[in-house]
Amino acid sequence: MSNPLDQVFSALADPTRRAILAMLLEDDMAVTDVADPFPMSLAAISKHLSVLAEAGLITQERRGRVKWCKLEPDALRTASVWMQGFGQFGPVDLDGLERFLAAELHGPDLPDPPASFSV
Amino acid sequence: MSNPLDQVFSALADPTRRAILAMLLEDDMAVTDVADPFPMSLAAISKHLSVLAEAGLITQERRGRVKWCKLEPDALRTASVWMQGFGQFGPVDLDGLERFLAAELHGPDLPDPPASFSV
DNA sequence: CATATCGTCAACCATCCGGTTGAATATGGC
DNA sequence: GCCATATTCAACCGGATGGTTGACGATATG
Numbered sequence: 302m303s304n305p306l307d308q309v310f311s312a313l314a315d316p317t318r319r320a321i322l323a324m325l326l327e328d329d330m331a332v333t334d335v336a337d338p339f340p341m342s343l344a345a346i347s348k349h350l351s352v353l354a355e356a357g358l359i360t361q362e363r364r365g366r367v368k369w370c371k372l373e374p375d376a377l378r379t380a381s382v383w384m385q386g387f388g389q390f391g392p393v394d395l396d397g398l399e400r401f402l403a404a405e406l407h408g409p410d411l412p413d414p415p416a417s418f419s420v
Numbered sequence: 421m422s423n424p425l426d427q428v429f430s431a432l433a434d435p436t437r438r439a440i441l442a443m444l445l446e447d448d449m450a451v452t453d454v455a456d457p458f459p460m461s462l463a464a465i466s467k468h469l470s471v472l473a474e475a476g477l478i479t480q481e482r483r484g485r486v487k488w489c490k491l492e493p494d495a496l497r498t499a500s501v502w503m504q505g506f507g508q509f510g511p512v513d514l515d516g517l518e519r520f521l522a523a524e525l526h527g528p529d530l531p532d533p534p535a536s537f538s539v
Numbered sequence: 540c541a542t543a544t545c546g547t548c549a550a551c552c553a554t555c556c557g558g559t560t561g562a563a564t565a566t567g568g569c
Numbered sequence: 570g571c572c573a574t575a576t577t578c579a580a581c582c583g584g585a586t587g588g589t590t591g592a593c594g595a596t597a598t599g
Contacts, residue, residue: 309431366566387493
């Protein structure tokens with residue numbers, strides 16, 4: 302699965318990983334802190350972070366004994382460009398955003414992380 | 421996996437399915453014709469089409485004994501909106517497009533479908 | 540009616556995925 | 570040196586995925 306689009310899309314296909322990205326949008330975080338709001342083991346989150354890192358969606362820098370995770374939003378660009386081949390999804394489609402949030406918010410499953418960001 | 425973002429992203433995570441979408445961008449097609457360029461069974465393609473349909477990325481309409489597959493690019497909008505939360509990937513990022521195509525074209529694996537569209 | 544075409548269904552298989560647990564490997568602080 | 574903290578590793582498990590094959594139900598066509 303070396304294809305970068307494969308990696309990016311399949312990384313994004315998991316709600317836990319999308320939630321992690323949303324958290325990192327607010328600030329860089331240590332692995333332990335990323336794991337905190339999730340109802341699963343630290344090892345599981347560590348694996349999720351590896352997937353995100355291999356897709357290029359985050360980078361991880363070890364400083365001391367803590368490993369800092371940093372969002373790399375540029376990695377979304379290839380995927381975004383690919384999708385744009387199917388129509389123009391302008392950056393400010395507020396209509397679509399509204400419908401999307403409406404559909405999503407009384408939605409599922411996930412824990413409770415940072416709020417304000419849809420998973 | 422009822423979450424629509426889960427469905428869309430994981431549908432997009434497979435290169436065969438992305439290739440199918442690219443083919444349907446040019447024209448509606450019957451299942452058999454979709455399957456033609458791929459080195460796998462008709463049943464396999466039929467399953468891929470089901471995945472795409474459940475994600476809302478295509479619709480299928482049976483007319484006579486042939487089932488026509490039609491692209492539904494609107495389904496990409498929720499995913500696109502989600503990604504836009506991470507930065508502004510405007511609809512015309514030609515710089516990114518160029519890098520992306522360069523990286524992709526001497527790329528992988530897939531059969532030979534319609535060309536002109538990166539998988 | 541007989542036959543060919545279109546597409547799905549069902550069973551099966553190998554592999555991947557998301558999770559667990561427990562042990563192991565740093566590194567930091569006292 | 571000793572203990573706690575931060576993170577990964579390794580083995581395991583159940584369920585999803587992507588593919589195969591063969592049989593089947595519809596729909597055209599001669």
